[in-house]
Amino acid sequence: MSKTAIVYASTHHGNTKKVVDAIAKEFEGDLIDATATTEKDLSEYELIGFASGIYAAQFHQQVKNFAQANLPQNKKIFFIMTSAMNKDFSKSMAESIKGKNAVIVGEFTCPGFNTYGLFKLVGGLQKGNPTEEEIKRAVDF
Numbered sequence: 001m002s003k004t005a006i007v008y009a010s011t012h013h014g015n016t017k018k019v020v021d022a023i024a025k026e027f028e029g030d031l032i033d034a035t036a037t038t039e040k041d042l043s044e045y046e047l048i049g050f051a052s053g054i055y056a057a058q059f060h061q062q063v064k065n066f067a068q069a070n071l072p073q074n075k076k077i078f079f080i081m082t083s084a085m086n087k088d089f090s091k092s093m094a095e096s097i098k099g100k101n102a103v104i105v106g107e108f109t110c111p112g113f114n115t116y117g118l119f120k121l122v123g124g125l126q127k128g129n130p131t132e133e134e135i136k137r138a139v140d141f
């Protein structure tokens with residue numbers, strides 16, 4: 001079986017961590033917390049995922065830094081994101097993977113509980129998300 005790594009950052013409510021933990025439980029693969037690890041040789045991995053909560057429409061800065069510093073040439077990669085708006089924010093990774101000839105094989109997005117700023121006053125957005133169903137959807141992905 002091909003070796004997979006998922007590089008992630010999940011600093012708000014652990015929403016993204018829930019998703020990547022569920023995936024790692026089902027499949028062989030290594031999780032790398034980009035907020036704890038900044039350097040790693042990824043050459044042995046055939047497939048590399050970048051997973052992040054979305055902060056101000058961006059992947060976490062440390063996921064971006066990690067990709068820029070450590071993504072080898074010619075890898076298959078995928079993106080996983082959780083956000084309040086549940087949109088595809090993967091373009092925010094473009095600069096970090098520039099010149100690495102990566103082939104993007106998939107993108108997964110799901111809603112994530114958000115209590116940032118004013119949203120805190122209304123009990124947060126997307127409460128209860130990601131749900132079991134969304135986590136299952138991530139594993140299927």
Ligand SMILES: Cc1cc2nc3c(=O)[nH]c(=O)nc-3n(C[C@H](O)[C@H](O)[C@H](O)COP(=O)(O)O)c2cc1C
Nearest residue numbers: 010011012013014015016053054056057084085112
């Ligand atoms: C500082 C901050 C900025 C955020 N900016 C956005 C945003 O621009 N768009 C969006 O859809 N969600 C935004 N969110 C919501 C988060 O993306 C969402 O809660 C996500 O699931 C957090 O993932 P995590 O718990 O894995 O860190 C923001 C949250 C925080 C704390």
